[in-house]
Amino acid sequence: MDVLMSLAVICLVAVLGVGPAAAAEPASGAAGNALKDIRETLDAGKKLLDEGKPGKAAARVAEASQAIEALAAEGTAPTAGLRSLWERCRSLRNDLELEGADVSGISRAPLKMGTAKASSPKPAAGKPAGKPMDAAAPAAGAAKPVAAARPAAKPAAKPALTFTAQVAPILSRHCGGCHIAGRKGGFQMVSYAGLMKSGMVQPGAGESSRLVETILSGDMPRGGGKVSPEDLGVLMKWIDAGAPFDGPDPTAPIDGLARQATAPPPAVVPTKPIVAVKLKAGDVSFAADVAPVLLEQCSGCHDAMQPEANLSMVSLERLLRGGRGGSPVVSGKGAESLLIKKLKGAGIEGQRMPLGKPPLADDVIATIQKWIDQGATLDLLTPKADLETLTAAGRSQKLSHDELKKVRFQAAGSLWTRAIPDEKPAVIERGDVLVVGNLSAAKLEELADTAEAVEGRLREEVMGGKPPLIKGGIVAYGFAKGYDLSSFWQTAFSDERPKGVTAVAGVLGDVVYAAVVPPAGGKSLGEKPSAGKHDGQTDASALLAEQMTTAALLGRGVPAWFAKGAGRAVAMKFEPKADLVEAWRRDLPAAVQRCGSPADFFGGRGDPVAMATVGGGFIAAIMPSVSRLEALVAQLDAGTPFDQAFASVVRGQPQPLFEAWAAQQATRGPRR
Ligand code: HEC
Ligand code: HEC
CATH class of the missing domain: 1.10.760 (Cytochrome Bc1 Complex; Chain D, domain 2)
Structure with missing residues (x-):
């Protein structure tokens, strides 16, 4: 519990940055308009990028980036709003860089805040720790060493306004019939996540958020209702404070949250986490x-x-x-x-x-x-x-490896077409790996070589030499461009590809896949001059080792945090000298600081880049040799449920192990 608290506080410090400049202030009208202009410029940039015009897109983003810097130096605009826009710039910068655009006009330095407002510091009470960590990344660079900040930051953990207790009931009461149950005007907010995605809330800018504007103008709520000034104040303050979320699950229905907040909580038995169990004879699957x-x-x-x-x-x-x-x-x-x-x-x-x-x-x-x-x-x-x-997995139990492979490899093409309908991929089959991609012929061949080598090594070292790596084989997608992966992401997860993520593994219907944007040859990822064989291919090999391991584990139904962490740990073992692997190691201390609570880690919330780094470090620590993973996989394949297999191989429970490991990392502090 102690560790949990201090982890939460660590993250809180990262979110708040240090000092009064990070406290939220309401937007003045002029600053609100300036923010709106910048937002629109960024929207235009994103659109150009999506249309495949990275050069033009970069110009718009550079324009926005400079406007944000200027506004920040003035110190009149709300900090949280600026930070979130700044973060969007940096995220777009990464995407643009991947597309080969000139991004020199887009700063990636931490945002410097002016002092005009610093004379009226407010207690840093607005932000609970539940907020996604990535929005405040620029502030994290300025954070003081964790150990020093820990006790002092404690009182800040109490949020002034909560979404679940205060905001959800207001939205449900006044807007619910038309925008939660219904979708009037195309606007729906079933959950917090949905609301934030709708674009109607601009964190840090209550007054200029569309949600508030429509109430202020008297246009909403329709149907004769009225939002009291107190309730409106709550909405604005909450948005000004960065529109944080405090519940366990941002996709929980707002109506449900409101019911919980307004009704006395029934004495519910805490629900046990659901895990896959072995069926007894006669059970329904x-x-x-x-x-x-x-x-x-x-x-x-x-x-x-x-x-x-x-x-x-x-x-x-x-x-x-x-x-x-x-x-x-x-x-x-x-x-x-x-x-x-x-x-x-x-x-x-x-x-x-x-x-x-x-x-x-x-x-x-x-x-x-x-x-x-x-x-x-x-x-x-x-x-x-x-x-x-799940349906596909149920079906696949009844098929042989070869039958399933046929189904899987066929479905691989359909999945591609669903994601990228206008481009027919090339396909190379190598044993139990099907490589599908829109890379040049030479590059696809290179990717196939690498995938085949990685598969052989994984089969040997992780699966105990018994083919196959996974029943029915594995599909390796190779995307030429970041936005191809973005389209794929949209199809697979109905979501935007998170910034900085260039590879992913998963199971979708009949397809078990590892998907990568292979790093360009030469020095595209590392910053140091190359020594020996640090090149794009080594990085590609590390990426594939990571994603193919993750895919093979996800296909066996292990929890995502484990599949991802183990994938990365294996990649670190297989390609210890890859630039990419060196970068992961270098980033570990900062990533541990940026990660959320253990619950966030196990629930897969928070900045995916930091979480992946943390997961790799954690699994590498508790499974120092690949043979442990081999033992675990053998147990899984024999039908042992994951929790049991994990406990017997690692001799511990995930959560306490993680807490102990994270605490150790935190005291160790930044290192090079
Ligand atoms: C054509 C659309 C449609 C299909 C198909 C459909 N539902 Fe529904 N379902 C609704 C609507 C609309 C409601 C709300 C109205 C109601 O409860 O009668 C609802 C309500 C429900 C509820 C009540 C939920 C609650 O909390 O009140 C359950 C349970 C449910 N559906 C189960 C199913 C199941 C199981 C199936 C498939 C066998 C199914 N539905 C197929 C439209 C659909
Ligand atoms: C009785 C139904 C009803 C209620 C209640 C209602 N709305 Fe709406 N809302 C609508 C309709 C209809 C539209 C489409 C308006 C249009 O296109 O003119 C809309 C559109 C919107 C839009 C998007 C349109 C825009 O101009 O950007 C927002 C934001 C919005 N409503 C916010 C709210 C909020 C906040 C509440 C609660 C305080 C609320 N609404 C309550 C019916 C309702």
Whole structure:
């Protein structure tokens, strides 16, 4: 607990920066307009980049970057707003650099704040530790050594305004009918994450945020309601303070948060984390028997973006969390579960499900009911896996390696086409690896060589020499450009590719993939002059070792934090001299400081670049030799659940091990 607290405080220090300049001030009208102009310039830059015009895009971003610096020097604009724009500039700078644009006009120095406002310091109380860490990266550079700041920073941990207790109820009460349950005017805010994505909130600039503007102008709420000045004040102050989030899950429905905040909390039993378990004879398999039904019959309406009744069925986790009426699944009690009642259409409010379609066959309903009766268990992958992937995993159990390979390699092309419809990829098959990409022929060949070599080595050292690395083989995507990976990311995760991320691994439907933008040859990534074989190919080999390991582990259903951390740890072992690996090592102390609480690490929240570095360092520390990973994989393949396999191989539990490791890193402090 102590470590948890101090970690939270470490991160708080990183978010706040040091000194009064980091406290939030409301935007004055003129500064608000200036911020808006800059935002629009950046939007234009992003658009140009997406259109494949990096040169023009760079000019716009440079313009914005200079405007931010000027405004910061003046010291009249809200710091948090400036910082978030500055961060966008830096993120675009990375993307532009990847596209080969001239980015010399875009500064990447930490933002220097003017002193005009520093004379009226406010207590740094606005920001709870839950805020995503990356938004404040420039401030982190200025942070004092952690150890010194720790005790003093403690009182700041109490947030003045919270989203869950104060903001969510206001939004739900005044705007909910039209913008949470509905999507009037194309604007919907089902969750905090959705609200922030809508662009209606500009952190740090309450007054000039569209959400507030529409209320100030009297346009909203429609339908005769009125937002009291007190409530409006809460909204503005919260946005001015950077619009932080304080709950455990930014994708939780706002309606649900509001209900929790306004109703006395029922004495809920803390829900156990869901983990995949081995089925007993006669058990219903969620992956093979239930997920396919939900996927086909329900997920069209109960989707991720605008789920009917706020009930999304994208994953088991999301299904169990429930919608307007709470969880539709009462574990162990099928007949009492709303899910079953809605399928039977008896004793319910509203409609029988699936709405507008014939009822499900009795035996199908009986199977789902039995699955709930047996405890609504998960038998494959993770509770976060999307239903499509779970369905594929259920199906793949029944296929042989070669049959599955056929299915997988075929699906690999369809997935590419979904992501990048206007460019047909080239394909090279090498044993159990299928390389798919739009690189030049020579580069794709080089990538295939590297992938094949990496696969051989992984099979040998991590899988104990027993083919295959993963049943059904692996797909390696090689993208020529950062924006190809961005398109892929959009397809795979319905999200923007995070800045600085040039590779990813995952399981999507039938495809188990490692995707990379191969580093250019020569000195594109490292900053030091090259010595020996530090070149693009070594970096590519490290990237592939990382992502292929991660893919093979994700395909075995281990939690993402472990799959990613182990992938990176393996890459560090395989290519210790790669520039990329040296950079990871160098960045570790700073990344540990920037990472969130252990809960953030295990939940996969926070800046993905820092989290990957932290994960690699952590796994490398607890699994100092690759043979430990080999032992773990052998147990997984024998059907041992991950938690048990981990405990027996590493001799400890993830969370305490992580806390101890992080504490040790923090006391060690920055090193070169
Ligand atoms: C009774 C329905 C209703 C309620 C309640 C309501 N809105 Fe709206 N909202 C609309 C409609 C309709 C539009 C589309 C407006 C248009 O296109 O003229 C809209 C559009 C918007 C937009 C986007 C349009 C723009 O001009 O940028 C925002 C932001 C917005 N509403 C905020 C709010 C907020 C904040 C609340 C709660 C305080 C709220 N609304 C409550 C019906 C409603
Ligand atoms: C055509 C769209 C559509 C399809 C398909 C659909 N639903 Fe629904 N579902 C809705 C709507 C709209 C509501 C809210 C109205 C209601 O409860 O009658 C809803 C509500 C529900 C609720 C109640 C949620 C709550 O918290 O109140 C459950 C449970 C549910 N659906 C389950 C299912 C299941 C299971 C399937 C597939 C077998 C399914 N739905 C298919 C549209 C759909």
